[in-house]
Amino acid sequence: MDLAQLTSDLQALRGRAVDAAATAADTAALEELDISVLGKKGELTAVLRGIGALPAEDRPKVGAIANDVRMAVEAALAASRTRLGGAEMAARLAAEAVDVTTPGRPVRRGSLHPIVETAREIARVFAQFGFQVYEGPEIEDDVTNFQMLNIPPDHPARDLWDTLYLDLDGRLLRTHTSPGQIRVMHKEQPPIRALLPGRCFRYEAVDASHASEFFQVEGLMIDEGTSMADLKGLLDQFAHAMFGEGRATRFRPGYYPFTEPSVAFDILCVICNGEKCPACSRTGWMTILGAGMVHPVVLRYGGIDPERYQGFAFGMGVERIANLRHHVIDLRAYMEDDLRFLGGFR
Numbered sequence: 001m002d003l004a005q006l007t008s009d010l011q012a013l014r015g016r017a018v019d020a021a022a023t024a025a026d027t028a029a030l031e032e033l034d035i036s037v038l039g040k041k042g043e044l045t046a047v048l049r050g051i052g053a054l055p056a057e058d059r060p061k062v063g064a065i066a067n068d069v070r071m072a073v074e075a076a077l078a079a080s081r082t083r084l085g086g087a088e089m090a091a092r093l094a095a096e097a098v099d100v101t102t103p104g105r106p107v108r109r110g111s112l113h114p115i116v117e118t119a120r121e122i123a124r125v126f127a128q129f130g131f132q133v134y135e136g137p138e139i140e141d142d143v144t145n146f147q148m149l150n151i152p153p154d155h156p157a158r159d160l161w162d163t164l165y166l167d168l169d170g171r172l173l174r175t176h177t178s179p180g181q182i183r184v185m186h187k188e189q190p191p192i193r194a195l196l197p198g199r200c201f202r203y204e205a206v207d208a209s210h211a212s213e214f215f216q217v218e219g220l221m222i223d224e225g226t227s228m229a230d231l232k233g234l235l236d237q238f239a240h241a242m243f244g245e246g247r248a249t250r251f252r253p254g255y256y257p258f259t260e261p262s263v264a265f266d267i268l269c270v271i272c273n274g275e276k277c278p279a280c281s282r283t284g285w286m287t288i289l290g291a292g293m294v295h296p297v298v299l300r301y302g303g304i305d306p307e308r309y310q311g312f313a314f315g316m317g318v319e320r321i322a323n324l325r326h327h328v329i330d331l332r333a334y335m336e337d338d339l340r341f342l343g344g345f346r
């Protein structure tokens, strides 16, 4: 190895390395180049290993050239790093760019189911008159659902409720919320002002006006001297709160085994205002609930002395109240999952 050979090897290495730095495709290639030329086991070190074979006076010259080569390659690497690094950053920024002017996707707010909303509104109105909310079980026994409500086995009034019986020693799915009256009487002493919302079940062929599952709200008030006049006043206030101050109301005689006397409570038709339309079966009136003075037999089953206390009760279908408030005609909509319907009430 002589000086001329070493010098030309170094110049060749410089030319190759500077070219490679200039044409590298990315910064990863530059790092590889850096290591393979300038690293401890790199080409420059390998060339310099020949230096020991030179005469002593030539060694500094080669050292100076090698230094020039190192600086030239480092400069080429630095220039390419700047260029490629900038391009890579720009590409990443472009790829990860977020268009802040894109309109956001609307977030859908949940809402109460119209039946829940209506039941709560009913409870809110009666709460103003001191009624407190209770709940009875959906699985009832025959005794509480019927017998203690003055409906003995084989009584023809049982035809009013098509019952779903369970294979559990005389138990059934409650056909109405009225058995809750008995449960409240067993639990509380008069004065009682109870409101009992809940799901009820009947063996029904489902159509626009019949459901096998539906909601009722039951009311019960028991005190000394409670009268039909109290019932009428309360229900009038309720109808006005739910359907507007001016809504006309009327009481008609009705029949329920657990009340005596029994009434049906009507409001002037919300569709035709008494003009007589198909929605009110051309009567001009719509029945919104059944009510009456609690039968003395029922009070006695509830453990309350009918000589001392009187009471009234009422029961209404929540779907029916919701229908009349929102002018819905098909009950089935409440059980289906169309959010355009269910979310459209508020």
Ligand code: DAH
Pocket: 175, 176, 177, 178, 218, 219, 256, 258, 259, 289, 290, 291, 292, 313, 314, 315, 316
């Ligand atoms: N339980 C009755 C039904 O399901 C509704 C009812 C009528 C409840 C009169 C009452 C009442 O408390 O006094 O048809």
